[in-house]
Amino acid sequence: MSKDDRQDLSGWSVERLHDDHAQALREDAVLYDSETDHQRLRVIENPTFGRVLTLDGVVQTTEGDNFIYHEMLSHVPILAHGSARRVLIIGGGDGGMAREVLKHASVEHVTMVEIDPGVVEFSKQYLPxxxxxxxxxxxxxxxxxxGAAYVRRTEDRFDVIIIDSTDPVGPGEVLFTDSFYGHAKRCLTPAGILVTQNGVPFLQGAELTNTMRAFKALFADWGCYLATIPTYAGGPMALGWGTDGAARKITLPQLTERFAAADIATEYYTPEVHLASFALPGYVRRLMP
Known part of the structure; x- marks a missing residue:
């Protein structure tokens, strides 16, 4: 960014999610800008990341790097489980998570619960x-x-539940509560796996700690794994993991065999990355309750 750009941020989309840190993406064009009943939706064009979706000024996904987030939040639990047939996605209105989950021919049914129909409709048009x-x-x-009301009331059961939520502000705040996680666990099959997005631990440590405290009380096997997504600035993102099964004990040869049998194309996920993502640096470990 040039000196002139630092002085004048017109033509830039500036995200101020954190108190002490901001990021800016150049706007080559604004393709969509509208206020819904729940939030302000914008789609901009950026030279590096392509089309970028923001909600209330916060980057949600981009054409350029979304594959990292969507692959790691879907293929890790599905391949670790080994026989997932029914998957629940909470959020995910842009369709990227469903895209990755549905790559698995073994998945027979996917329920996607999205609070805002506006996100779905404009994503079909502007982020196909x-x-x-x-x-x-x-x-x-x-x-x-x-999503919180859905898991509280449904009688359906799922092998994998993916919480593809926004940050814990506004409509997404309820998806980070102990009661929500408890209701989500009720919707799992006995060896089912719950995964969540839990922000960037370096800047959002309390968010991860609070979720892990709930997971520790709910699951026999709980923790998080990491993935680095460029537009989720501040270091690697934590993805929460909870199950009463033994899915995390899978070996590299077993995982490699399952990945080959799934016959899916990925840009970030590999069996080696899958296993390595559960290795946590010290500052993240210290956030565990």
Missing amino acids: NLSQGAFDDPRLRLVIAD
């Missing part, structure tokens, strides 16, 4: 590269509802 036809897959059931 994220969903890549996932919304048309007959295995996908889209439910427009509050």
